[in-house]
Amino acid sequence: MYVASESAIPINVALYWIKYMINQKTHMEPTLTSQSSSYNTINGQDFKKLVEASLRWLKANQQLVNSLNVFPVPDGDTGTNMLLTMQAAYNEIANSEETNIGKVAKDVAQGALMGARGNSGVILSQIWRGFARVLDNLPEMDAQIFSRALSESRNTAYKGVVRPVEGTILTVIKDISLAVETYVTRSSDLVEILDVAVKTADESVKYTPELLPILKTAGVVDSGGKGLFFLFEGMQRLIQKLPLDEGAVVIKDLTSIKFAETLEVVEDGQDVEVVIDFTPNDKLDLETFYNDLGKIGTSIQVGEGDGLYRMHIHTETAKQDEPEVLIKSMGKISKIYKEDLRDQMKRIEEKKKELEIKEITPGTIAVVVVSPGPGLSQIFVSQGAAAIVTGGQTMNPSIEEILKSFEDLPTDKVIILPNNKNVILAANSAKALSVKNVAVIPTRNVSQGISAILRWNPDGDFQQIVDDMNDSLDEADCGEITTATRSVEINGVEVEEGKIIGLLNGKLVFSSSSVEETCLGLLEKTDMEMRERITLFYGANITEEEVTTISEKIKEKYPDHEIELHNGGQPHYQLIISIE
Amino acid sequence: MTSSDNPIGSVYISHRSIASIASQSALESYGIVGLASKNLASGLSQVLTKDPVLGVDVFFDDTSVSIDLYIIVEYGTRIKSVADNVSEFVKYQIERTTGLTVKQVNVHVRGLRISNTD
Numbered sequence: 172m173y174v175a176s177e178s179a180i181p182i183n184v185a186l187y188w189i190k191y192m193i194n195q196k197t198h199m200e201p202t203l204t205s206q207s208s209s210y211n212t213i214n215g216q217d218f219k220k221l222v223e224a225s226l227r228w229l230k231a232n233q234q235l236v237n238s239l240n241v242f243p244v245p246d247g248d249t250g251t252n253m254l255l256t257m258q259a260a261y262n263e264i265a266n267s268e269e270t271n272i273g274k275v276a277k278d279v280a281q282g283a284l285m286g287a288r289g290n291s292g293v294i295l296s297q298i299w300r301g302f303a304r305v306l307d308n309l310p311e312m313d314a315q316i317f318s319r320a321l322s323e324s325r326n327t328a329y330k331g332v333v334r335p336v337e338g339t340i341l342t343v344i345k346d347i348s349l350a351v352e353t354y355v356t357r358s359s360d361l362v363e364i365l366d367v368a369v370k371t372a373d374e375s376v377k378y379t380p381e382l383l384p385i386l387k388t389a390g391v392v393d394s395g396g397k398g399l400f401f402l403f404e405g406m407q408r409l410i411q412k413l414p415l416d417e418g419a420v421v422i423k424d425l426t427s428i429k430f431a432e433t434l435e436v437v438e439d440g441q442d443v444e445v446v447i448d449f450t451p452n453d454k455l456d457l458e459t460f461y462n463d464l465g466k467i468g469t470s471i472q473v474g475e476g477d478g479l480y481r482m483h484i485h486t487e488t489a490k491q492d493e494p495e496v497l498i499k500s501m502g503k504i505s506k507i508y509k510e511d512l513r514d515q516m517k518r519i520e521e522k523k524k525e526l527e528i529k530e531i532t533p534g535t536i537a538v539v540v541v542s543p544g545p546g547l548s549q550i551f552v553s554q555g556a557a558a559i560v561t562g563g564q565t566m567n568p569s570i571e572e573i574l575k576s577f578e579d580l581p582t583d584k585v586i587i588l589p590n591n592k593n594v595i596l597a598a599n600s601a602k603a604l605s606v607k608n609v610a611v612i613p614t615r616n617v618s619q620g621i622s623a624i625l626r627w628n629p630d631g632d633f634q635q636i637v638d639d640m641n642d643s644l645d646e647a648d649c650g651e652i653t654t655a656t657r658s659v660e661i662n663g664v665e666v667e668e669g670k671i672i673g674l675l676n677g678k679l680v681f682s683s684s685s686v687e688e689t690c691l692g693l694l695e696k697t698d699m700e701m702r703e704r705i706t707l708f709y710g711a712n713i714t715e716e717e718v719t720t721i722s723e724k725i726k727e728k729y730p731d732h733e734i735e736l737h738n739g740g741q742p743h744y745q746l747i748i749s750i751e
Numbered sequence: 752m753t754s755s756d757n758p759i760g761s762v763y764i765s766h767r768s769i770a771s772i773a774s775q776s777a778l779e780s781y782g783i784v785g786l787a788s789k790n791l792a793s794g795l796s797q798v799l800t801k802d803p804v805l806g807v808d809v810f811f812d813d814t815s816v817s818i819d820l821y822i823i824v825e826y827g828t829r830i831k832s833v834a835d836n837v838s839e840f841v842k843y844q845i846e847r848t849t850g851l852t853v854k855q856v857n858v859h860v861r862g863l864r865i866s867n868t869d
Binding site for chain 1: 778779780781782783784785825827828829832833836840866867
C-alpha cells in the first residue's frame with residue numbers, strides 16, 4: 172500500500188487560497204467544499220464533484236467530439252461512447268457520501284469498467300483504473316499523489332495494447348502525465364497543476380494530426396483525445412466557476428441559423444427568440460461575447476459569413492431588448508428579428524399534427540419508415556407507411572423507438588425501411604427483440620426507401636413483397652448534397668470545409684462552392700441514360716426558390732428526364748436526389 | 752485463395768495475406784495483448800517460426816470472408832467491448848485494404864494477461 176508523504180505547504184500558496192476562498196460568491200454551480208483552507212489536498216466528496224463536472228462538460232461537447240471522424244459527413248460516436256462510459260462511472264458514486272478519495276476513485280474505476288463502450292471507452296476505463304490504483308485507500312489526494320496517479324493511468328492505459336498507436340487518446344494521457352510529473356516539483360497547488368494538465372491536453376490534442384496521418388488527411392484532431400481534454404477542462408471549469416452545460420463556442424455557417432429555428436422545448440421563462448444580424452466594429456472576441464449573452468438568455472448561437480454575424484438567443488420578455496443594447500455597443504445592426512416562442516411552439520405542434528397516418532387494416536402488412544424530415548414523412552405516409560420514426564444522419568433512432576413504433580400496430584407482419592446505413596443495425600436489433608414477423612429491407616437512403624415502399628401491397632404475400640422490395644434496391648441511385656463539415660480529401664476529390672459536396676450512393680463524387688454546381692456535377696457522374704426520373708427532396712437549410720432554379724437548370728440539361736420537386740424538410744442535406 | 756477479375760486479368764489474395772492483415776489489426780486494437788494458437792501442436796511451431804498468421808483462421812466462401820481470431824486480453828478491461836472493437840476493426844481493415852466483404856469475425860478469448868490484479 173502506498174503511504175502519503177508529508178509535504179510542506181508554501182505560505183504564499185496558502186494565502187492565495189485563503190484569499191480565493193473569501194472571494195468566492197454563492198453560485199448555482201456546485202462548489203468544492205474543501206474543509207481545509209486550500210486545494211493542496213482534496214477529499215472524496217470534492218473528487219466526486221470534479222468527476223461530475225467532467226461528465227457534464229463532456230456531455231455539453233458530446234456532439235463536437237462525435238463530429239471528429241474521418242469522413243466529411245458526421246456519423247461518429249466517440250463522444251457518445253466516452254459519455255456513456257463516464258455516466259456509468261459517475262452513477263457508481265452519484266449517491267455516495269464517502270469522503271475517502273481512494274474509495275470514491277475505486278468506485279469510479281469500477282463503474283467505468285462495467286460501462287466501457289467502444290475503443291475510447293475501454294481506454295478511458297483503463298485510465299481510471301490506473302488512477303484509482305494509486306489512490307488505493309487514501310483519505311485525501313495531494314499534488315504528489317495526483318501526479319503519481321496520472322502516471323499510473325498512463326502506464327495502465329499503455330499496457331492494454333501491444334502496438335500503441337500514437338496520435339490518439341493514449342498520447343494525450345501520456346503528455347498530460349509527463350507535464351504534471353515535471354510541474355509537480357515546482358508547485359503543490361492542485362489548481363495550478365490542473366491548469367497545466369488542461370493546457371497540455373489542449374496542445375497534445377492539437378498535435379495529434381502530426382502523429383497520425385489519417386487524421387491529417389481528414390483534417391481533424393483525434394476524437395478520443397479531445398474527449399479526454401474535455402474531461403480535464405470540465406474539472407477546471409468547475410473550479411473557475413464557468414458554466415458546464417453550454418458547449419464550446421462553435422461558429423456556424425450563417426445560413427445554418429434559421430430565423431425560425433425549430434425547437435423542441437422552451438425553457439421556463441424564456442419567452443422570446445431574438446435574432447440579430449450585425450457587423451462588429453472590431454474583431455469580435457467570441458469568448459466575451461458569448462459570456463455576455465449567457466447573462467441574458469439561453470440557446471445561444473453565433474454564426475458568421477463574410478464579416479456579417481448573426482446571433483441567436485432565447486430570453487425572457489423583460490430582457491428582450493438587452494441583446495440589442497449589447498450589440499449596438501459593439502457594432503452596426505443590420506437586422507433584428509423577434510418572435511414569441513410560445514407562438515412558435517404552437518406552430519410546430521400544428522405542423523406535427525398535419526402528419527395524419529391512416530390506420531392500417533388489422534392483419535395486413537405494415538411498413539415502418541425511418542424518415543429524416545417532416546416533408547419526407549409526408550411522402551412516405553401518402554405511400555402507405557403505417558408508422559414513422561424520425562431519424563437519420565446524426566440523429567439515429569434507438570432500437571426502442573423503432574420497436575415502440577410497430578409493437579402496437581394491429582398486425583404481426585411488419586416491414587422496416589431504415590433509410591440510412593447507420594440505422595440498419597438498430598432496425599435489425601428491433602427485429603430480433605420483437606415477437607412479430609419483421610423484415611428489414613436494408614435501404615441505405617431515402618430514395619431506396621421510396622422505391623421500396625412503392626412495392627408495398629397491404630394484402631400481398633409477405634415474403635413476395637419483401638423479395639420485391641429487396642430487388643428494388645438496385646433500381647435507384649441516390650444523390651445527397653450537403654455541406655462539408657471539414658476539409659478533407661477522399662476518392663481523389665478535394666473538399667474544403669464549408670464547400671458543398673455531392674455523394675452518389677454514399678460515395679463522395681463532387682465538390683464545389685454552390686449547391687447548383689454540385690448537383691449538376693453529381694448528375695454527370697450518374698449513368699443518366701439508364702434512368703428516366705429525377706426527384707429532388709429539398710432540406711430545411713435551402714429555400715424553395717433556390718431549388719426551383721436548380722431544377723430548371725437540370726431540365727435544360729436533361730430535357731428527356733422527368734423532374735419532380737418535394738419539400739423533404741430533412742436537416743443537414745440541402746438535397747436528397749432520387750434517380751430512377 | 753480468393754480471386755476477383757478485372758479487365759486485364761485476375762487478382763488472387765491468399766489466406767495468409769488476409770490473415771496477416773487481421774493479425775496486424777488485432778494487435779493494434781486496444782485491450783488485446785496477444786494472439787494465441789488454436790491448439791498446442793500447431794501453436795508451438797508457429798511461435799518458433801514467428802508465424803504472422805498465429806491465432807487467425809481465414810475461411811472463404813464464394814463472395815465473402817470469415818475470420819476466427821484467438822486473442823489474449825488484458826485483465827481488467829471489459830472483455831465484451833474489447834471483443835466488439837477488435838471484430839469491427841479487423842472487418843474494417845480487411846474490407847478497406849482488399850475490397851472483399853467480411854461476413855463474420857468470430858472472436859475467441861483464449862486467455863487473460865494479468866498485469867495488475869487491483
